[in-house]
Amino acid sequence: MSGTTNDDLDLSHLPPMDNPVMPYLRKERIPHIWCPGCGIGTTVNCFTRALDEAAQDLDRLAIVSGIGCTGRVAGYLNLDSFHTTHGRAIPFATGLKLANPDLNVVVYSGDGDLFAIGGNHFLHAARRNMDLMVVCVNNFTYGMTGGQVAPTTPLGASQTTMPYGNFENPASLPFLADAAGATYVARWTVFHVRQLTRCFKDALGRKGFRFIEILAPCPTLFLRRNRLGDGVDMVRQYKERSVVRNGADTKEVGLGLAGEIVVGTFVERERPTWLDAMNDHLGKVLGDRYQRYGG
Amino acid sequence: MTADPKGVLTGVHFLDGDHAACEGALAAGCRFVAGYPITPSTEVVERFAQRIPMVGGLFIQMEDELAASIAIQGAAWGGRKVMTVTSGPGLSLMMEHLGLAAITETPCVFIDVQRGGPSTGLPTLPAQADMMQVKWGSHGDYEIIALCPDSPQECFDLTIRAFNLAEQWRVPVFLMMDEVVGHMTERVVIPAAEDIEITDRRWTDKAPGTYRPFDVGPDGIPDMVKAGQGHRIHVTGLTHDERGWPAMNPRQQDKLVRRLTGKIRDNADVLTDIREENCEDADVIVVSYGITSRVATAAIQQARDQGLKVGHARLVVTWPFPATRIAQLASRCKAMVVPELNLGQMVHEVSRAVAGRVPVRLVDHAGGTVHDPQVILDRILEAAR
Numbered sequence: 001m002s003g004t005t006n007d008d009l010d011l012s013h014l015p016p017m018d019n020p021v022m023p024y025l026r027k028e029r030i031p032h033i034w035c036p037g038c039g040i041g042t043t044v045n046c047f048t049r050a051l052d053e054a055a056q057d058l059d060r061l062a063i064v065s066g067i068g069c070t071g072r073v074a075g076y077l078n079l080d081s082f083h084t085t086h087g088r089a090i091p092f093a094t095g096l097k098l099a100n101p102d103l104n105v106v107v108y109s110g111d112g113d114l115f116a117i118g119g120n121h122f123l124h125a126a127r128r129n130m131d132l133m134v135v136c137v138n139n140f141t142y143g144m145t146g147g148q149v150a151p152t153t154p155l156g157a158s159q160t161t162m163p164y165g166n167f168e169n170p171a172s173l174p175f176l177a178d179a180a181g182a183t184y185v186a187r188w189t190v191f192h193v194r195q196l197t198r199c200f201k202d203a204l205g206r207k208g209f210r211f212i213e214i215l216a217p218c219p220t221l222f223l224r225r226n227r228l229g230d231g232v233d234m235v236r237q238y239k240e241r242s243v244v245r246n247g248a249d250t251k252e253v254g255l256g257l258a259g260e261i262v263v264g265t266f267v268e269r270e271r272p273t274w275l276d277a278m279n280d281h282l283g284k285v286l287g288d289r290y291q292r293y294g295g
Numbered sequence: 296m297t298a299d300p301k302g303v304l305t306g307v308h309f310l311d312g313d314h315a316a317c318e319g320a321l322a323a324g325c326r327f328v329a330g331y332p333i334t335p336s337t338e339v340v341e342r343f344a345q346r347i348p349m350v351g352g353l354f355i356q357m358e359d360e361l362a363a364s365i366a367i368q369g370a371a372w373g374g375r376k377v378m379t380v381t382s383g384p385g386l387s388l389m390m391e392h393l394g395l396a397a398i399t400e401t402p403c404v405f406i407d408v409q410r411g412g413p414s415t416g417l418p419t420l421p422a423q424a425d426m427m428q429v430k431w432g433s434h435g436d437y438e439i440i441a442l443c444p445d446s447p448q449e450c451f452d453l454t455i456r457a458f459n460l461a462e463q464w465r466v467p468v469f470l471m472m473d474e475v476v477g478h479m480t481e482r483v484v485i486p487a488a489e490d491i492e493i494t495d496r497r498w499t500d501k502a503p504g505t506y507r508p509f510d511v512g513p514d515g516i517p518d519m520v521k522a523g524q525g526h527r528i529h530v531t532g533l534t535h536d537e538r539g540w541p542a543m544n545p546r547q548q549d550k551l552v553r554r555l556t557g558k559i560r561d562n563a564d565v566l567t568d569i570r571e572e573n574c575e576d577a578d579v580i581v582v583s584y585g586i587t588s589r590v591a592t593a594a595i596q597q598a599r600d601q602g603l604k605v606g607h608a609r610l611v612v613t614w615p616f617p618a619t620r621i622a623q624l625a626s627r628c629k630a631m632v633v634p635e636l637n638l639g640q641m642v643h644e645v646s647r648a649v650a651g652r653v654p655v656r657l658v659d660h661a662g663g664t665v666h667d668p669q670v671i672l673d674r675i676l677e678a679a680r
C-alpha cells in the first residue's frame with residue numbers, strides 16, 4: 001500500500017465513526033476556548049481515554065475545577081462538574097467527597113490556581129489524605145489573565161509582571177505534594193500521552209490524595225514571550241529533555257528553563273484516608289454510640 | 296415533613312446561644328458543618344463536633360474560612376444540609392463564597408456571631424456591625440435572608456428556620472447573632488421531633504437527560520439534584536443559562552441576576568417577620584433587632600411608665616428589609632428610634648422606608664457592650680417632644 005494516502009481510499013461504505021472520546025465530552029460546548037498549541041486539550045484527551053479504559057462508572061465520577069484556562073476543563077466533560085472560585089476547588093471537592101463518599105472526585109486545575117491562591121488548601125488536603133485525585137496542568141504562567149508570573153515560573157523567564165525576568169524561586173510541585181503526605185505523586189508532560197493515560201487510569205483506581213502534575217505548553221503567553229517557539233517545539237523539548245525516573249527522590253525533580261525534566265511515578269504509599277481514619281478512630285473511642293459515617 | 300428524632304435533644308435545657316444554635320442545626324437536619332475557630336462563635340462548632348458522631352454526619356475543621364465556606368457548598372451539592380459558623384474577620388474571608396452560593400443557588404446557612412470591628416477589633420465583645428456586610432459585602436448584585444435572634448431560645452428556633460428558608464428559597468441564609476446572645480445562658484425548650492417542621496430540599500422529579508439545573512417554574516426557584524444521580528450537571532460561578540453552562544452576555548446576565556435578586560426582593564413581604572408591641576397608638580416606635588431589642592424593651596417600659604405612648608417593632612428578619620411594614624408603621628406614629636450596636640447601619644434602611652414621613656433617630660454605639668437603656672430612653676424622650 002506504499003504511496004497510498006487516505007485521499008485515495010473510498011471510505012463511503014463505512015459507517016461514520018465518532019472520536020472514541022466524544023461520549024465523555026459535552027459536544028455542544030465545543031469548540032473550546034483553548035489556543036492552538038495549548039497542552040490542556042491533550043491532557044483532557046488522555047483523561048477521557050483513561051475513563052474509557054478504566055470502565056469508570058461516569059455517574060459516580062465528579063470533576064471540580066478552579067479558575068483559569070485549566071479551570072475550564074470541568075465544563076467540557078460530560079460528568080457532574082463544578083467550576084468553583086479561584087484557588088478553592090480542593091475545599092469544594094472535600095465537601096463534595098465527604099458528603100457523598102461513593103463519588104470518585106477529581107480536581108482538575110492549573111498551577112496558579114492550585115499552588116498560589118489555593119496552595120494552603122492543597123497542603124492541608126494532602127496532609128489529611130483527603131480521598132481526591134488532583135490533576136495540575138502546569139504551564140508555568142497565568143494564561144487566562146495574560147501571562148503573569150506564577151509560583152511555577154522558572155527563574156529567568158519573562159512574564160508581564162516580571163518584565164525583566166523572574167527572580168522568584170519556583171515551587172517544585174511533586175516535592176510539595178510528597179512533603180505534605182500525598183499517597184501518589186506523578187509527573188508527565190503532554191508528550192507522554194500513553195504514560196499519562198496509564199497514570200490517570202492507575203490513579204482513578206486508587207484511594208487517598210493522589211497528585212498528577214502535567215507539563216503543558218502555553219504558546220500564546222509563555223512560549224512566545226520567552227522565544228521558546230510554538231507548542232510543537234515545546235513538545236519536542238519535552239521529548240528531548242525528559243528522563244523517566246520512577247521512584248525518584250522528589251527533592252531532585254525541580255524544573256528550570258533548560259535541563260533535565262524528570263518524569264514518572266515518584267510516590268506510592270499507603271495511608272488511611274481522612275474518612276477511614278475518622279470512622280476507625282471514632283468507632284474505637286465511642287464504640288456502639290458511634291454512627292458510622294458513609295454514603 | 297418533621298424533624299429526624301436522631302438530631303433532636305427534646306427537653307428543657309439551660310443553654311447559651313451558641314449551643315442552642317448548634318442544637319437548632321442538628322434538629323433542622325444539618326449533618327455537615329465545616330468551620331474554622333473564631334471567638335465568639337467557636338462554641339457552636341465545638342458542640343457540633345462533640346454531638347455529630349452520635350447523630351450520623353460529620354464536622355471538619357478546615358484550614359481557613361475560605362475553605363470552610365466553600366466546603367459546605369461542595370457538601371450541599373453532595374446532598375447534605377450544611378452550615379458554617381464564624382465571626383467578623385472570618386465573615387470577611389467568606390464574602391467570595393457568599394457570592395458563589397448566591398449565583399449557584401446553593402442552600403446553606405451561615406451563623407455570624409458578631410463582635411466589635413473593624414479588623415480584629417473586639418474578639419470577645421459584642422457588636423451588630425456586620426449587618427450591611429452580609430447584604431452588600433460580596434461583589435455584584437445578590438440577595439440573602441438574615442434572621443436576628445435575641446435569646447438562646449431564638450438561636451435554636453431561628454436556626455431551624457434558617458435551614459428551612461435556605462432550602463425553600465435556595466439562597467444563603469444568615470443567623471445574625473452577637474457575642475452577648477451567643478454567650479448568654481437561658482432556658483431553652485426543645486420540642487419533640489414531630490413538632491418541628493422541616494422543609495426538605497426541592498428535589499427534582501425529572502429523569503436524567505430531561506432535567507436542566509437552572510430551569511425555573513413560576514416561583515423563580517429551580518429544583519435541585521445532587522452529584523452522583525446521573526444528571527451530569529454543570530455548576531459554575533460564571534453567569535450561566537438554564538443548563539448551567541456559561542453564557543456571558545448582557546442578555547443572560549440581566550435574566551439571571553434579576554431572577555436571583557427578584558426571588559427574594561419580590562417576596563420581601565412574605566418573608567417579613569416583625570414582632571410588634573403597642574404600635575397601634577404609639578407616638579414613638581422603637582425599631583430594633585437582636586440583642587438590642589432586649590435593652591430597648593427596658594427603655595420602652597420606663598418611657599411607658601412615664602405615660603408616653605411608645606411601641607416596639609422588633610425585626611426578626613432584617614434581610615430582606617421589611618420596607619412595606621416599616622412604611623405602614625411610620626404613617627401612624629410621630630417618630631422612630633433605632634438603637635443598634637454600630638454607628639448606623641439598619642437605620643439607613645429604616646429611613647429609606649420611612650421616606651421622610653417622620654423623623655428617624657439613631658441610637659448608635661461603637662460596640663463592646665450593649666447600650667445603657669438610659670441612652671435609649673433619653674432618645675425616646677427627645678423623639679416624643
